[in-house]
Amino acid sequence: MIKCVIFDFDGTISDSIQVFVKAYNDFAEKEGYNQVAVEELDDLKKMSIPERCRHLNFPMRSIPFAAPKLYRFIRESKASLPLFPGIKQMLDELSSRGIHIAIISSNATDIIDHCLKSNGVDYVHDILSSKYIFSKDKMIKKLLKQYDYSQEEVFYVGDEQRDIDACAKTGLRAVWASWGYDHESLISGETSKAAVPDDVVDFALRA
Structure with missing residues (x-):
């Protein structure tokens, strides 16, 4: 049971994908990583997390440090998920x-x-x-x-x-x-x- x-x-x-893309792109612009284009979302879904990181020139080791900044963007923008x-x-x-x-x-x-x-x-x-x-x-x-x-x-x-x-x-x-x-x-x-x-x-x- x-x-x-x-x-x-x-x-x-x-x-929440659209909200997180906006948050990530704001972060990527400041940090110098590749941004995500809406038209490539379907291709990104077919990539593993390491593949996505390589595609975006984003080191996996930075994920724990990036997450709080993404959440801060969502809170400050008062985005509705x-x-x-x-x-x-x-x-x-x-x-x-x-x-x-x-x-x-x-x-x-x-x-x-x-x-x-x-x-x-x-x-x-x-x-x-x-x-x-x-x-x-x-x-x-x-x-x-x-x-x-x-x-x-x-x-x-x-x-x-x-x-x-x-x-x-x-x-x-x-x-x-x-x-x-x-x-x-x-x-x-x-x-x-x-x-x-x-x-x-x-x-x-x-x-």
């Missing part, structure tokens, strides 16, 4: 069935909380922020231990290969959100595919 569904945020719950179509209805349905909803993301907790509440979602139990983009598995283990959940009682919904990798490290079932950041060609490993948000509810009821 599923007791908890953990979600990634950007690209899974929030359609929209939800993908069908996401609120999906979350409402899961909540109505008594399922524990959690979010583990590399985004800042206050930005996530503001987005959810501004879209009428005020029942998410936990929002955990991972400082490093490849350490979500540590946050997953923390959540499982906190609530004494078994691996069979939880699954994770994400849109990137690193989400699938985090599930592999923790033994969770992974559901890949095909509407998100990574192209299907990048996804490998044991995972179920969600083409629309309703698929996530169906998976929760079947599992």
Whole structure:
């Protein structure tokens, strides 16, 4: 029986790509990195994170230092992060069935909380922020231990290969959100595919 569904945020719950492109381009202009053109977004989705960094002349080691500046841009611009179509209805349905909803993301907790509440979602139990983009598995283990959940009682919904990798490290079932950041060609490993948000509810009821 599923007791908890953990979600990634950007690209899974929030359609935040346009806002983050603006934030990144502002940062890149100041730091001398290559900017992102809207017309190349589809190509970038087919690249791994190291490939994207090379394409943008952006060293991966700078990601932890760049993230706070991107979040500051979003806060100062008061940008509104929209939800993908069908996401609120999906979350409402899961909540109505008594399922524990959690979010583990590399985004800042206050930005996530503001987005959810501004879209009428005020029942998410936990929002955990991972400082490093490849350490979500540590946050997953923390959540499982906190609530004494078994691996069979939880699954994770994400849109990137690193989400699938985090599930592999923790033994969770992974559901890949095909509407998100990574192209299907990048996804490998044991995972179920969600083409629309309703698929996530169906998976929760079947599992």
